[in-house]
Amino acid sequence: MMEHTGLQSVSAPLPWQAQDWSQLSQQLANGKLPHALLLAGNQYTGKARLAMALSRLLLCHQSSGGLNCGHCHACQLSASGSHGDFRWLQPEEKSRVIKIDQVRAVVEFTNKTAGLGQRKVVVLAPADSMNVNAANALLKSLEEPAADTYLLLVCHRLHSLPATIRSRCQILKLVAPDIQQCLAWLDQVTGDRAQSEHLLALADGRPLLAEQLFYDDAADTLARRRLALQGLLTGQVSAPEVGALFAEASVEEFLAQLAAELQGLLRRAQAKQLTSRQGRAAFTLSDEIVRLQRAVSAGANPNRQLIIEALSGKFERELGDGRLGDNIQS
Ligand SMILES: [Zn+2]
Numbered sequence: 454m455m456e457h458t459g460l461q462s463v464s465a466p467l468p469w470q471a472q473d474w475s476q477l478s479q480q481l482a483n484g485k486l487p488h489a490l491l492l493a494g495n496q497y498t499g500k501a502r503l504a505m506a507l508s509r510l511l512l513c514h515q516s517s518g519g520l521n522c523g524h525c526h527a528c529q530l531s532a533s534g535s536h537g538d539f540r541w542l543q544p545e546e547k548s549r550v551i552k553i554d555q556v557r558a559v560v561e562f563t564n565k566t567a568g569l570g571q572r573k574v575v576v577l578a579p580a581d582s583m584n585v586n587a588a589n590a591l592l593k594s595l596e597e598p599a600a601d602t603y604l605l606l607v608c609h610r611l612h613s614l615p616a617t618i619r620s621r622c623q624i625l626k627l628v629a630p631d632i633q634q635c636l637a638w639l640d641q642v643t644g645d646r647a648q649s650e651h652l653l654a655l656a657d658g659r660p661l662l663a664e665q666l667f668y669d670d671a672a673d674t675l676a677r678r679r680l681a682l683q684g685l686l687t688g689q690v691s692a693p694e695v696g697a698l699f700a701e702a703s704v705e706e707f708l709a710q711l712a713a714e715l716q717g718l719l720r721r722a723q724a725k726q727l728t729s730r731q732g733r734a735a736f737t738l739s740d741e742i743v744r745l746q747r748a749v750s751a752g753a754n755p756n757r758q759l760i761i762e763a764l765s766g767k768f769e770r771e772l773g774d775g776r777l778g779d780n781i782q783s
Contacts, residue, residue, distance in 0.1 A: 458533060458534030458535075459532070459533065459534070460505070460509075460531070460532045460533075460534075461523075461532070462523035462524065462528060462529075462532055463509075463520050463521055463522075463523040463528075464502070464505050464506040464508075464509045464510075464520070464521060465506055465520055466499075466502070466503050466506050467499040467502060467503070467630075467638065467660075468634045468637070468638050469498075469499075469628065469629075469630040469631055469634045469635065469638075469660075470499060470503050470627065470628070472628050473503065473625065473627050473628055474503070474506070474519070475519075476625075477507055477625070478510070478519045481510070481511070486511075486603070487622070487623035488598035488600075488602060488603055488604065489595045489598055489604045489606070489621055489622040489623065490603070490604070490605050490606065490622060490623055490625060491580065491606045491607075491608060491614075491618075491619065491622035491623065491624045491625065492504055492605065492606065492607050492608070492625055492627060493608050493609070493611050493624055493625065493626050493627065494609060494626060494627035494628075494629070495609055495629060495659060496609040496659065496662075497656065497659035497660065497661040497662035497665075498627065498629070498630050498659060498660065498661060499630075499660070499661055500578070500607045500608075500609070500627060501576075501578045501607050502661075503627070504576045504578060504605045504607050505576070506520070506521075507605060508531070508539060508541075508574040508576055508603075508605065509521040509528065509531045511572050511574050511603055512527045512528075512531050512536055512538060512539060512569075512570060512572060512574060513525060513527055513528050513531075514526065514527050514528075514570055526569075527569060527570055530569070536569065537568045537569055538567045538568055538569050538570060538572065538573040538574065539573070539574050539575075540559050540562055540573075540574075540575045540576070541575075541576045541578070542555055542556070542559055542575065542576065542577045542578070543577075543578050543579075543582075544582050549582060549749070549750065549752055550582050550583065550584045550587070550751075550752045551577065551580075551582050551583045551584070551587050552584065552587055553584070553586040553587045553590050555587070556583065556587040556588075556590040556591050557590055559575055559591075559594075560590060560591065560593070560594050562575070563575060563594050563598065563599055563602045563604075564599065566601075567601050571601055572601050572602070572603060573599070573601055573602045573603070574602075574603045574605065575602070575603070575604050575605070576605045576606075576607065577591075577604070577605070577606045577607065578606075578607035579607055579608055579609065579610075580606035580607060580608045580614055580618070581608050581609075581610045581611075581613040581614045581750070582750070583618075584751075584752060585615070588614075588615050588617070588618050589617075591618065592617055592618070592621065595618065595621040595622060596621055604622075606618070606622060610750065611624075613747065613750060613751075630658070630659075630660055632653070632658065635653055635658070635660040635663070636649050636650065636653060638660060639652060639653060639660060639663055639664065639667075642664050642667055642668075643667055648667075649663070651672065652664075652666050652667055652672055655672055655675055655676060655679065657713050675710075677698060678698050678699060678702070678710055679710060679713075679714060681694060681695050681698045682695065682710055682711055682714040683714055683718075685765060685768050685769060685772075686714055686715060686718050686768065686772055686777070687718075687772075687775045687777070688769075688772065688773045688774055688775030689775065691769060692762065692765035692766045692768070692769040693762075693765075695761075695765045696758070696761050696762050696765055699761050702761075703757070704745075704749055704755060704757050704760050704761070705746070705749055705750075707760070707761050707764075708742055708745055708746050708749070708760075708764075709746075711742060711764070711768075712739070712742045712743075712746070715735060715738065715739055715742070716739070718735070718777060719732075719735060719736075719739070722777060726776070726777055729776065729777070731771065731772055731774070731776045731777040732777060734771040734772065735771070735772060735777055738764075738767060738768060738771060738772075741764070741767075742764075745760065745764075
């Protein structure tokens with residue numbers, strides 16, 4: 454979840470967002486910025502930071518050089534999270550979904566006149582965490598947004614967002630981060646290129662996850678878990694051993710790491726391995742992971758331990774002979 458209080462005075466886009474940012478600020482300068490904008494892109498690549506930078510630019514009274522100025526009254530309020538014309542909607546604590554009551558409150562807000570400046574801004578992040586009722590409640594605001602109101606939706610699973618929402622927004626698919634830019638940016642966090650490379654690889658190329666691993670001091674734990682999953686997929690680590698390593702992890706975390714390892718294995722496999730019994734089983738298991746991920750993101754609350762045990766057990770049974778991993782371990 455994105456912190457939206459106690460911000461730096463100026464919110465700038467991330468280095469790999471330069472092209473998208475220049476398009477957005479151009480649209481704004483020409484009075485062509487859409488009132489319902491959907492920022493889509495991979496998870497942990499900084500979409501919410503881009504939405505924050507754009508929100509603060511929209512609210513700023515004296516923007517110059519394409520960024521919020523950082524010192525006007527509006528900028529001071531947006532930095533402290535107390536700007537009355539700004540709402541940031543995300544799942545409330547311990548919830549995975551944006552609820553209808555939250556959306557209703559925001560719809561009411563969009564119907565009022567801006568109090569401080571000329572514009573009001575609402576960010577929904579992630580927009581696909583709205584349940585169906587919440588999404589329906591938002592439709593009218595998206596259809597006929599007030600002239601002074603900008604709705605910025607942030608989303609990494611476009612398919613999870615109802616078509617009714619998607620069709621009412623202008624979708625901007627953000628440019629994927631470039632590895633060299635990610636490393637240069639991470640170097641400022643870690644101060645060490647080798648560590649930046651290690652973290653970025655562990656995070657499957659997602660820079661903000663790499664940054665989080667650094668600050669949470671979680672890289673070692675993740676590395677051990679990934680190694681165990683690699684072992685599970687190649688018959689060298691048992692399901693209970695995997696379960697023990699994920700004892701403190703969430704279901705989402707387990708599914709995400711398992712999916713990443715399985716995709717890596719399938720990418721490296723040879724054609725004849727993919728059509729073997731094990732190969733077909735791997736694709737079926739991959740589908741099962743996606744199904745579970747969708748259920749969890751839609752608000753299902755499965756028994757964590759049961760899911761991890763059952764799924765690890767299936768992988769052990771189906772791929773435990775290590776045949777799929779033959780010759781392709783790297
Ligand atoms: Zn300002």
